[in-house]
Amino acid sequence: MNATRTDEDFTSSVHVYEPHRAGLPRLGPYIRTLWHRRQFAAEMSRSNIRAANTNTFFGQIWLVLNPLLLACVYYVLITILRSGDTTDAAERFVHLCAGLFAFYYFSGCLMTGASSVVGGGKLLLNMSFPRLLLPLSAVRTAFFRFLPTLIVYFPIHIAFGQPLTWQMLLAPVFLVLLTIFGAGAAMMFATLQVYFRDTASFLPYFVRMWLYLSPVLWFAEDAPERFESFMIFNPLYSLLGGWTDLLVRGQIPDLSLWIFGVAWAAAAAIVGSLFFMSREREFVVRL
């Protein structure tokens, strides 16, 4: 018999399969396998991106063009709503770009994540691997679709005369938190999508509403006092608020934004992954 790797739960030398209740798999081996198979998730995401770009004329340019056009449209919209008030117009536009690009990254995590398990149907039926790889691969896809817009952001930032500050270097912290939050949400919606196939069709409306409730079209401190105490229950209020404060204005965000940002990201990741893992062995019969 040829030597096999013993560190791999899913393809190692000895496996025992026994019935289970809807409980969690053993976390240690599960996470080890997940780490071992990370290349597969990366390659899956890479090939999806490559495949998506082969047939489109604009390809990756479209990834930048779309949020940029939206930013312009929304800019016109908020100017109208502010009845033509153009004080700190440049800052508003740059803030809109930074917020919108990050928001589209998050909504990409949600959308591709939600369809990752159901879309991978054939793969699930025929291969044994930690299913958590599917939403994680979707998050990677979303990140690489976000990267070009992040690069485009900097020329905009400079062209509109916003200062370059050292505080900008802290902005990636909120990007990481947003990614963790997005991954947790992707796992949750991926699981829901297996049980309720209309999740993916109501998701765009849900995302649209979330956009208007998040500090993208408005500054975090613009929130009317009446609503301010509720705002903290919107995870994106902290996450996007902190991101744009640091990136656009070079301000250190309030302590509450840091605390709630971390808390929301951790909560989403833990709840999402546990929910997903406890359900993942039922996916095959539900597809």
Place this chain on the structure above:
Amino acid sequence: MTTTSATPDAVVVENVSLTYRTTFERVPTFKTAIVRFGRGERAVKEVNAVQDVSFAVPHGNAIGIIGANGAGKSTLMRMVAGILPPTKGRIQVNGRVSTLLSLGVGFNAALTGRENVVLGGLAAGLSRKEIQERYEEIADFAELGEFIDMPMRTYSSGMFQRLAFSVAVHMDPDILLIDEALSAGDAKFKQKAAAKMKDLVTNARTMFLVSHALSSVRDLCNDALWLHKGKLMMRGTPNEVIEAYNTFLKVGEDAFSLEDL
């Protein structure tokens, strides 16, 4: 662990049953869930796919699984591969499993054959380096020529299958699970695939072959199982089992009993 102790069996299946609980809705949605809840209905329907099956397969055996459609053959294979957990019983698998249950799983039709070999290999749990080492062998075996660098949507179904088969057998498995994989290749490739499978088996690898082509079970396997409606009907040499199966098909279910043989 068990590899060093004296367990000669590659796969041990003990009293395994599997009951699917599936919804009878075509597409499960919120709307139907709410309507159902209002009517106080339950959407779950139970299907006994495999019932109390036990067998052990020693290393180096090529075992053919035959039976009618819906007999539970594919379900059994999925349980051995660890994709479906059994509802009752216990399955122990000693060795690395490679599956060829459905063609081109994990392949992306928009990408070239070359990219898909990498993707398929990673899906099967190899590292990038191990795939590079095997790449030439895989490509040669599939005999795709210049098509290996063309998108897979341009492939014929036979070419698709050749590449999928080639990837699966080159994963260096201890246990290879094949489900109806040899239906689309041409005669020449079938011979080559058969030779490759025999080669694997002689190297003390174990193979499970699900097939409706009884002749290929006879040619390739030295052991056979016959499943009918989720139950294990017979275990024996391919000739015995196929003969019993054929008799069964002639006389029909009601008149048949194994004692009559």
